[in-house]
Amino acid sequence: MFDTVLVANRGEIARRVIRTLRRLGIRSVAVYSDADADAPHVHEADAAVRIGPAAASLSYLDVEAVIGAALQTGAQAIHPGYGFLSENAGFAQACAAAGIVFIGPDERALEVMADKIRAKAHVARHGVPVVPGFSARGMDDDDILAEAQRIGLPLLIKPSAGGGGKGMQVVREASELRDALAAARRVSAAAFGDDTLLLERLIDGPRHIEVQVLADAHGAVIHLGERECTLQRRHQKVIEEAPSPVVDERTRARLGAAARAAAESVDYRGAGTVEFLVAADRPDEFFFIEMNTRLQVEHPVTELVTGLDLVELQLRVAAGEHLPIAQDDVRLHGHAIEARVYAEAPARGFLPATGEVLMWREPAGVRTDAAVETGSIVSADYDPMIAKVIAWGEDRASALERLDDALARTVLLGVDANIGFLRTLLGAPAVRAGDLDTGLIDRMPPHTDPEPTMAALTAVATQLAVAHPSLEPRRAVSALWASGGGWRAGAAPSVVAQRFETASGQIVTATTGDPGDAVVAGPDGDGRVWVHDAGTAYVLRPLSRREAADLRRARRERTAHATDPELRAPMPGAVVAVHVADGASVAAGERILTIEAMKMEHPLIAAHDGVVRLDAAVGDQVRRDQVLAHVSANGE
Structure with a gap:
């Protein structure tokens, strides 16, 4: 086994x-950018090396x-x-x-499977079923349109070089088609350095099922069942589980055989995942999508459900050891479900969010893999996924309940996150029933942030009155009267009122009192105060009386039909395209x-007819x- 392993990643x-390296007694080396100089993975490694700017x-x-x-x-090896x-x-x-x-x-395995076009043709020659489609390499938009019409719409455009x-x-x-091709090329070139595209027939209402494989030298x-x-x-995974609620033992064996055939076709070594599309109404029919030649987020x-440490098995295989288990040794026990916690604002169309984590508390009793801690x-600069919460149960129903409870106890204050949305999703009847397809989330009503509970408002009002009385400016003949502490000579402490603007724009008034179990943090850099109560996080902007x-x-005074002439950046990022002339x-x-921000593109749309005046150009770095x-x- 290795003495020292460098981890070429972050978060x-x-x-x-x-x-796992620590458990095995292997010295770990972290690498970090300037943006991650104080990140948790840097402190936890035995050694750390700066490798460049953000x-x-x-x-x-x-x-x-x-x-x-x-x-x-x-370092003798790099993970x-x-x-x-x-x-x-x-x-x-x-x-x-x-x-x-x-x-x-x-x-060889990396080269074959890294190119979706080549991978699809390769595995098809080894008996693995594939989705109809074609490569756009060397084709102009007119050629692509002609071939797309021959294959038939709808189509899914995918970068060939990445996932x-x-x-x-x-x-x-x-x-x-033309606008979609341009957008796909931009993102593909920025994310993978290659704008080659693959177009495939879109299978409406499919399930996305993948199989974990392991191979030694x-x-x-072997395969470890499906997820x-x-x-x-x-197209970004939100919830993953193992095993699938619709895969029976016979289909699992067929999926596993196809996944093993794909791996064997490139003399695979290590941990990998073979992904399939499964027809929602025919779960025994599946098509190869791609093979990810690495560990998956959802591992x-x-x-x-298997009791295995996949990272340890990766290390042992890389060190030349035999796999310690055979296919007949693999047993799936119980059910596990993972929720990805993203720094994003579901009520604002899931726009990525940034900021300082004012408070982070992980729930007890489940597994949490987090990139952040308080102060992060x-x-x-990087992907918005900041944590994964994973729950296990004897069956699917108990795993769902445990995951929802764990998310309710996850405290993340200071940065917008999708935890509330995740709990709504887990509670959807179709999710509870296991009746899933890849379009389910898109069909859900737009997410709205709940209004703060009275306990949350009381907790924030009390915190501000005690710790930050200066947030409520007052004229007074003495500092005592402006202290906000509620003290009055010869009388019991008085109740102090505070005014807030909620995330939805409502103006509310709350008074000091017993905060109960609510947890408060802030103010943040924008002067907002964050509070977690009864499983939900809220953000409030304190207001003076005048404000x-x-x-x-x-x-x-604002008319109901008025629209704002200003188009504002929904998040920090870079302007990657201007679609009209000034x-x-x-x-x-x-x-x-x-x-573009956090590897995602976000268009700004004209809210009404008019004349454009541009205030930004391609390449500009912009703030929220x-x-x-x-x-x-x-035009003014």
């Missing part, structure tokens, strides 16, 4: 790998910097985690050239520009709520 997966292309994707860190610290360099054949080759073991498959749902576009009408290939990954939003659910900074009055007056006439609903364009009737 929760780096911490998870370090945890941008992933200049740090975590810098092959020379990562190899240099390994050589500097005497790439997932994302970044984990499926990069050039990186694996660089490791071999430097005499370092890459904990993953060899270059994770990044850049995927659904095209249902021929008129949508001695010819052994249900159907609950997705924008914990497989670990909980969530930036726009509250001015806000009420402005809202009364001074152009546009119609309501027309795209004005697109910004920055005005990027105006759309007005007279």
Whole structure:
């Protein structure tokens, strides 16, 4: 076994790998960018090396910097985690050239499976069923349109060089194709350095089921059952579970055989995942999507139902050992479900969120793999997933209940997150019944943030009155009267009133009192106060009397039909496309520009007809709520 292993990643997966290394007595080395200098994975490793500035292309994707860190610290092997360099054949080759073991498959498997087009053709020759489609390599938009019409709509456009749902576009009408191709190419080039696209027939209402495989260098290939990954939003997985509620033993054996055939076809070594689309109304019919030649985000659910540590098995295989188990030894016990916690605002269309984590508390009794702790900074530089909460139960119903309870006890204050949405999703009748398809989340009503409970309001009012009385400016002849402490000579302490604006824009008044079990944190950098009560987090903006009055007056004067001429950035990011010329006439609903943040694109749309005045250009770095364009009737 290795003495020292470098973990070429960040966040929760780096911490998870370090945890196994520590248990096995192996020295761990972390790498970090300037943005992660104080990150938890840096502190938990035995050693840490800076590899560059915040941008992933200049740090975590810098092959020379990562190899240099390994050589500097005497690492014998590199664990790439997932994302970044984990499926990069050039990186694996660089490791071999430097005499370092890459904990993953060899270059051939990486090269074949990294290209979805090549992978699909390859596995089809080995008897694995595939979805009809074609490669757009070397084709212009007219050629693609002609071939798309021959294959038949609807189609799914996917970057050939990468996964994770990044850049995927659904095209249902021929008129949508050109814009969808342009968007997919931009994201693919930015995320993977390759804008080659693959177009496949879109199977409506499918389930997304994947099979975990393990292989050693001695010819052994086994599978560890399937995972249900159907609950997705924008092709990004949200909830995963093992086993699937619709896969019976016979279908599991067929899926496992197909997955093993795909792995054997490239002499696979290590842990990998073969992904399939399964027809919702015909769960015994499945099609190969791709093979991920790395550990998956959702690997914990497989670990909980098999009792195996997949990272340990990766290490042992990479060190040349035989797999310690055979196919007949694999047993699935109970049910496990994982929820991905993203830094995003569901009520604002799931826009990625940034900020300082003012408070983080993990729930007891379940497994939590987190990238953050209290004081961590969530930036726009990396993926918005910041934690995974995973629950196990004897059956699916008990696992669902335990996961919902665990999410209710997860305290995350300071950064918008999707925890409330996750609980709503878990409670949906179709989810409870296991009646899933990849479009289920898209059909749900838009998420709205609940209004704060009275206990939450009371807790914040009390916290402010005691700790931050200056947030309520007052004129007084003495500082005593402005202290907010409620003290009066010769009388019992008085109740202090505070005014707040809620996330929905409501203005509420609360008084000090018993906060109960509510937890308060803040103010944050924007002056907002955060509170967690009864399983839900709320954010409140304290208002002075004057601010509250001015806000009420402005809202009364605003006409119901008025629209704002200003188009503002919904989050920090970069302008990646401007779709109209300055001074152009546009119609309501027309795209004005697109910004990119956290590996996702977000278009800004004209709310009404008018003339555009641009305030930003391609390449500009913008902050949240920055005005990027105006759309007005007279162009002013």
